[in-house]
Amino acid sequence: MVKDSPKPPKPSNPSVSIWAAQCGKCFKWRMISTQEEFEEIRSKFIEEPFFCNKKPNVSCEDPADIEYDSSRTWVIDKPNTPKTPNGFKKNMTLRRDYSKMDIYYVTPSGKRVRSSTELGTFLQQNPEFSDLSVSDFSFTSPKVMDDTIPSSAVLANSNKKAATSNTK
Template sequence: WRKLETVEHFEDFRSKHTKDRFHCNKLPGTTCEDTTNIINYDSSRVWAMDKPNIPKTPQGFKRIVSMRNDCSKLDVQYLTPQEKKIRSSVEMACYLDKHPEFKDLSPSDFSFMAPKLMRDTVPKIVVKDPASGTKQKKNDKNRQ
């Protein structure tokens, strides 16, 4: 794994992942022999895998990916140039309709597809056992 210098570099590589595969020689000012930007896949941080070919975030907007408090999944939203948070493609379509200055954009220029959380990197203290949900706990109390 390689650390990219900017979000723009990451979005550029992600947007054309299947057409133009990433290679370390494509990073400005580095070679594959340069090990200073290597990141080891381990549990020292929570990892998530983005889908390939997600469109680059349009200029003026910001794509925000946030993890839920229980570390169960990630959510995607966009911050508009007016600082409004958009949480779905339907909401984005309405926003674009109301703002003619973005007439060149369409909802397909935005992806609300959340990256896949890599469960093996989530700290064990926050991982919930799917078999021990709220209903199960209520049933256990009723049996006592």
């Protein structure tokens, strides 16, 4: 029996191209420079809401950095989701059918973990991370905003659903 050689991992294709936070006062969207900065804001959003003036030289009087519209697909994270622990990388990939985002973490050793169970096993097997627990991570998928999904994807999904329901 011949075994196939292991497939090289697919290159990471992050689905998130722009990080943004909405001002709690004027409700304008402000672009956030990095995923790390975004996660910091999101991790304490309830206790410390985001306001325009938290960005240098920006106020509510300035135009929005980005408009919520259907020119791109928007996903909205839950507030107070824990920020990714140091050394780990959180990746989110939008499914082709736009139904949700898949979440996985890359550990400092390069291992991908796709669930709380996998993560718990990894943490148990790696005592150098004994200061971390599964609750320091979140596999909760951000909500894909239906009104920003491209019409071609919506049409394709409705055709699939119709085909599935017709075959039952």
